[in-house]
Amino acid sequence: MKNKWIYISIIFIGSAVFSCNNDDDSTNPPINNPAPEGKNWVYEPTEVELEIPAYFPEITDNKIIEEKFQLGRHLFYENRLSRNNTISCGSCHHQNKAFTDGRQFSLGLNGEPTPRNAMSVVNMLWEDLFFWDARAKTLEEQALMPIQDHIEMDLTLAEAVDRLYKLELYDSLFFHAYGDTLITPERIALAITEFEKGIISKDSKYDKFKRGEASFTAEEKLGSELFTTHPDYYWDPDNQLNIYRRGGNCGDCHVSVNFNKLIGTQGIKNNGLESDASRKDEGYFNVSNNPEDKGKFKTPSLRNIELTAPYMHDGRFNTLEEVLDHYNEHVQVSTTLSTLMEVSNDPNGNIIYSPDGKTIQLGLTESEKSAIIAFLKTLTDNELVNDPRFTNPFLEE
Amino acid sequence: MKHLFALIILSSFIIISCDNDDDPAVVPQATTDLVLNFEFKLGTEAIELGTGRYVLGNEDTVSIDQFKFILSNLTLKKSEGGAWIDEEGYYLVKASNGASNFQLTIEEVPIGNYSSLEFHIGMDSAMNFKPESFPILFQQEGMYWDWNTGYKFLLLEGRYFSSNLTTPNNSTGLVAHIGDMINLEIPQFSFSDTLILQSENAGSINFNVDLEKIYTEPNVLSLKESNNRNIMGGPNASLISENYGNEMIVITSIE
Numbered sequence: 001m002k003n004k005w006i007y008i009s010i011i012f013i014g015s016a017v018f019s020c021n022n023d024d025d026s027t028n029p030p031i032n033n034p035a036p037e038g039k040n041w042v043y044e045p046t047e048v049e050l051e052i053p054a055y056f057p058e059i060t061d062n063k064i065i066e067e068k069f070q071l072g073r074h075l076f077y078e079n080r081l082s083r084n085n086t087i088s089c090g091s092c093h094h095q096n097k098a099f100t101d102g103r104q105f106s107l108g109l110n111g112e113p114t115p116r117n118a119m120s121v122v123n124m125l126w127e128d129l130f131f132w133d134a135r136a137k138t139l140e141e142q143a144l145m146p147i148q149d150h151i152e153m154d155l156t157l158a159e160a161v162d163r164l165y166k167l168e169l170y171d172s173l174f175f176h177a178y179g180d181t182l183i184t185p186e187r188i189a190l191a192i193t194e195f196e197k198g199i200i201s202k203d204s205k206y207d208k209f210k211r212g213e214a215s216f217t218a219e220e221k222l223g224s225e226l227f228t229t230h231p232d233y234y235w236d237p238d239n240q241l242n243i244y245r246r247g248g249n250c251g252d253c254h255v256s257v258n259f260n261k262l263i264g265t266q267g268i269k270n271n272g273l274e275s276d277a278s279r280k281d282e283g284y285f286n287v288s289n290n291p292e293d294k295g296k297f298k299t300p301s302l303r304n305i306e307l308t309a310p311y312m313h314d315g316r317f318n319t320l321e322e323v324l325d326h327y328n329e330h331v332q333v334s335t336t337l338s339t340l341m342e343v344s345n346d347p348n349g350n351i352i353y354s355p356d357g358k359t360i361q362l363g364l365t366e367s368e369k370s371a372i373i374a375f376l377k378t379l380t381d382n383e384l385v386n387d388p389r390f391t392n393p394f395l396e397e
Numbered sequence: 398m399k400h401l402f403a404l405i406i407l408s409s410f411i412i413i414s415c416d417n418d419d420d421p422a423v424v425p426q427a428t429t430d431l432v433l434n435f436e437f438k439l440g441t442e443a444i445e446l447g448t449g450r451y452v453l454g455n456e457d458t459v460s461i462d463q464f465k466f467i468l469s470n471l472t473l474k475k476s477e478g479g480a481w482i483d484e485e486g487y488y489l490v491k492a493s494n495g496a497s498n499f500q501l502t503i504e505e506v507p508i509g510n511y512s513s514l515e516f517h518i519g520m521d522s523a524m525n526f527k528p529e530s531f532p533i534l535f536q537q538e539g540m541y542w543d544w545n546t547g548y549k550f551l552l553l554e555g556r557y558f559s560s561n562l563t564t565p566n567n568s569t570g571l572v573a574h575i576g577d578m579i580n581l582e583i584p585q586f587s588f589s590d591t592l593i594l595q596s597e598n599a600g601s602i603n604f605n606v607d608l609e610k611i612y613t614e615p616n617v618l619s620l621k622e623s624n625n626r627n628i629m630g631g632p633n634a635s636l637i638s639e640n641y642g643n644e645m646i647v648i649t650s651i652e
Contacts, residue, residue, distance in 0.1 A: 232628075232630050233629075233632075233634075234546055234630035234631070235546075235579050235580075235630060235631075235634075237578070237579075242631045242632060251542070255536055255537065255539060255541070262539050263534070263537045266463070276565055333564055334565055339462065339554050340572065343571075343572045343627035345624070345629075349623065351623065357564070
């Protein structure tokens with residue numbers, strides 16, 4: 001009797017183990033990726049969970065594959081993805097400038113300027129539109145555009161794939177990222193994207209302030225309040241009366257984790273750089289063909305803004321002081337000007353126009369402008385710009 | 398074999414006792430969905446964001462680019478007494494391009510007969526100053542002031558047109574961003590017909606939201622005055638909130 005019970009148990013356990021095996025087989029596709037002949041490579045993708053502060057918007061996919069990240073890092077810095085082998089993504093996105101290039105207009109493979117200023121490539125997981133004119137809707141779509149642009153890198157995707165096939169380095173990198181040595185435009189885009197997803201800025205003084213690890217100076221605190229305040233009267237619960245608050249009017253557009261993230265196209269604005277008559281670059285209108293979008297551009301991230309000069313889509317301002325002067329004194333009235341920039345009230349409830357009626361002013365003092373700049377400088381993340389994980393791998397090899 | 402029998406008996410005993418655990422005291426309530434359907438209008442016209450121009454009763458001409466408000470603390474009162482409060486529900490009711498209405502589905506509403514409804518247009522004071530407690534969406538929708546005012550309860554942005562204006566297109570901005578706990582409005586709606594929620598199908602309530610009322614009922618704020626076209630706080634914000642808490646939203650039908 002006892003023996004029989006043991007026997008039954010063994011069968012039971014055996015079948016349990018067997019069915020477990022079956023389950024594994026059905027959920028995980030079999031790993032059947034022999035390394036190319038003569039190579040002892042093993043495909044073992046390493047999942048890395050991204051370090052994301054609790055106060056960042058939640059994202060569903062917070063993991064990257066380390067091998068794909070490393071492939072993307074090589075592709076990001078790969079000069080051979082340009083027709084004359086001279087430039088890569090990294091040529092216009094320097095880590096020490098928070099992945100911008102310090103130029104008014106970035107230069108393409110023949111030294112020809114591109115039409116606009118290079119945008120920072122940081123915290124891309126929290127972006128949903130790309131380029132100044134928002135012409136790309138996904139990071140993957142964005143990644144392949146500069147490679148094909150005739151001024152920038154000027155390769156067809158077929159040529160890009162061909163070139164990478166001829167470089168032995170990429171056999172190994174693609175194998176370890178994807179399990180075989182197949183190279184496709186989609187795989188190139190996904191790998192560059194994986195690298196960019198890993199570039200997270202979360203250690204600025206502002207972040208440390210949010211985490212309670214640092215405190216703002218009085219000037220930075222004033223700057224943060226001016227930054228978010230739209231000039232108007234507000235109820236003061238302490239004194240039980242309405243008080244007029246002065247403000248820089250920045251926070252109407254520059255919100256959330258990257259200080260740019262109004263949902264979708266709500267974040268595409270005309271910020272008063274030109275009048276209807278003087279405007280040359282129509283921005284998002286070229287994408288949408290809607291006349292209401294003339295002169296509108298994607299609101300850029302303000303993270304590391306101290307490092308990303310010059311400013312605006314056309315790099316017209318060299319310093320943050322010039323930027324503040326623009327918003328305070330020189331906003332041009334036009335048909336598509338952001339409504340929230342237009343309606344900035346003085347204490348009498350009136351918009352402050354210049355005498356000729358062509359510009360709108362905020363009425364900030366010099367010290368208030370300096371305070372806003374002091375706050376903006378708390379967004380500088382020195383750990384990001386020195387992080388060895390984002391450096392050019394070709395300089396190490 | 399005896400052991401095996403014992404095991405089977407034991408297992409069934411566990412299963413039975415599991416069932417028993419679910420039973421005591423709290424009987425799981427049957428619930429259903431309640432759909433709130435908001436039709437956005439200016440006067441009698443359905444709104445079309447951006448392009449539509451509307452002549453108000455006093456002949457002011459406006460267009461609307463954005464309109465949204467936070468709806469929270471929804472409370473349904475039962476015909477036979479008692480109430481159900483949607484304690485966790487903080488929603489954004491929003492007009493968007495290409496649709497003049499917005500459907501909000503309240504999930505897991507207990508079935509029963511209801512006679513009236515109320516909700517906050519905005520936040521409650523416990524939550525108004527806690528940006529991290531809420532869907533980040535509220536921030537990304539521009540519904541949060543970062544410092545000591547808390548959330549924008551209601552946001553309207555558009556244009557005001559007048560031949561008296563010398564600005565491009567003879568137009569200027571029309572903005573109302575209303576927040577501050579003193580401007581919290583809690584409109585109440587008595588149902589002319591009982592709302593009967595049954596488990597098989599979702600109930601629905603249709604609302605008209607007339608944006609013109611924001612400037613007219615009962616406080617008249619003429620848009621010919623520039624300080625009525627841009628309201629973010631101050632005494633005018635209280636006049637506006639009184640208006641939108643009053644007759645802006647009305648029930649047109651209950652299904």
